Amino acid sequence: MAELLKGKEVVAAMKERLLGQVARLEEQGIHPQMAILRCGARPDDLSYEAGASKRLAGLGIGLRVVELPEDVTQAQFTQAVEQLNQDDSIHGVLVFRPLPPQLDEAAAQAALLPEKDMDAMTLQNMAKVFAGDPTGYPPCTPEAVMELLQHYGVELSGKRVVIIGRSLVVGRPLAMMMLAKNATVTICHTRTKDLPARAREADILVACAGKARMVTANYVSPGQTVIDVGINMDENGKLCGDVDQASVEPIVARLTPVPAGVGTVTTSCLAAHVIRAASAKAAGHTGC
Numbered sequence: 279m280a281e282l283l284k285g286k287e288v289v290a291a292m293k294e295r296l297l298g299q300v301a302r303l304e305e306q307g308i309h310p311q312m313a314i315l316r317c318g319a320r321p322d323d324l325s326y327e328a329g330a331s332k333r334l335a336g337l338g339i340g341l342r343v344v345e346l347p348e349d350v351t352q353a354q355f356t357q358a359v360e361q362l363n364q365d366d367s368i369h370g371v372l373v374f375r376p377l378p379p380q381l382d383e384a385a386a387q388a389a390l391l392p393e394k395d396m397d398a399m400t401l402q403n404m405a406k407v408f409a410g411d412p413t414g415y416p417p418c419t420p421e422a423v424m425e426l427l428q429h430y431g432v433e434l435s436g437k438r439v440v441i442i443g444r445s446l447v448v449g450r451p452l453a454m455m456m457l458a459k460n461a462t463v464t465i466c467h468t469r470t471k472d473l474p475a476r477a478r479e480a481d482i483l484v485a486c487a488g489k490a491r492m493v494t495a496n497y498v499s500p501g502q503t504v505i506d507v508g509i510n511m512d513e514n515g516k517l518c519g520d521v522d523q524a525s526v527e528p529i530v531a532r533l534t535p536v537p538a539g540v541g542t543v544t545t546s547c548l549a550a551h552v553i554r555a556a557s558a559k560a561a562g563h564t565g566c
Contacts, residue, residue: 280504280526280533285422285542288429292546293337299553300338303560310556311340312370312396312548313362317355317381318348323374326545330372333545339552342368348378355381359389369556370396370415372548393558396551398451407451410458415551420452422543423484423505424459426534432482432503434459440477442466442493442520443486448507452484473497485520495525503532507540 334341362371371394392402398417406414439461443449453463477497483504485493490510508520519536
């Protein structure tokens with residue numbers, strides 16, 4: 279049976295590190311604070327917000343929630359972003375997406391200052407991920423994958439990595455981050471020919487296609503590390519990943535569970551970004 283790579287241990291290790299960083303900022307009279315900008319009140323947004331609030335509070339990081347109506351206009355949204363841009367007490371901003379359909383995504387991206395963008399919403403931060411520039415803020419989910427692999431001592435250099443999923447939220451930025459660690463990365467997707475065969479060739483297989491339990495026993499091989507980034511609801515309303523854990527766990531060497539895996543670590547990565555933004559401001563530069 280596979281070793282389960284749980285996020286709880288990663289979060290505990292990160293907490294110890296981040297508490298020390300917050301303490302040093304507090305000694306300088308700097309109180310790290312983040313804002314969440316949310317349009318409407320979708321259940322999944324509220325759930326993530328509650329988890330983020332708890333994680334940030336446990337680290338001594340302040341949180342302000344700005345809630346806009348679901349029928350918000352472009353002008354109202356831009357005004358809210360600009361107010362957060364100009365507020366020196368706010369070191370980072372997380373904008374919940376997807377945005378309501380009446381809003382222009384490109385205009386929203388352009389409105390937010392890159393140095394306050396905590397989840398690579400802006401093109402500047404995403405470009406830095408692809409350029410291998412560590413001064414930007416990458417998306418929190420792929421960074422959580424990297425933190426988890428590092429914590430459990432999973433070597434990337436020289437390894438064959440197959441990523442199933444090509445989104446700008448996870449798949450593509452994660453590929454760039456793994457390339458920076460000298461992995462040989464193949465990006466696949468649900469239309470890749472003979473996808474199970476490609477997946478079986480990997481040393482490390484990452485499932486982030488957003489399709490419930492699509493990775494079954496015929497996608498994996500003995501000795502693999504399988505990272506499940508998927509968050510889905512099955513036909514019974516139960517939370518599950520992109521990996522069919524029951525069929526895959528007896529075969530592979532390591533596996534991240536869903537829940538209690540990668541998703542657990544994302545809010546800690548978000549907190550790390552806020553702390554870094556506060557530190558950059560204290561040092562007199564933006565970091566972006």
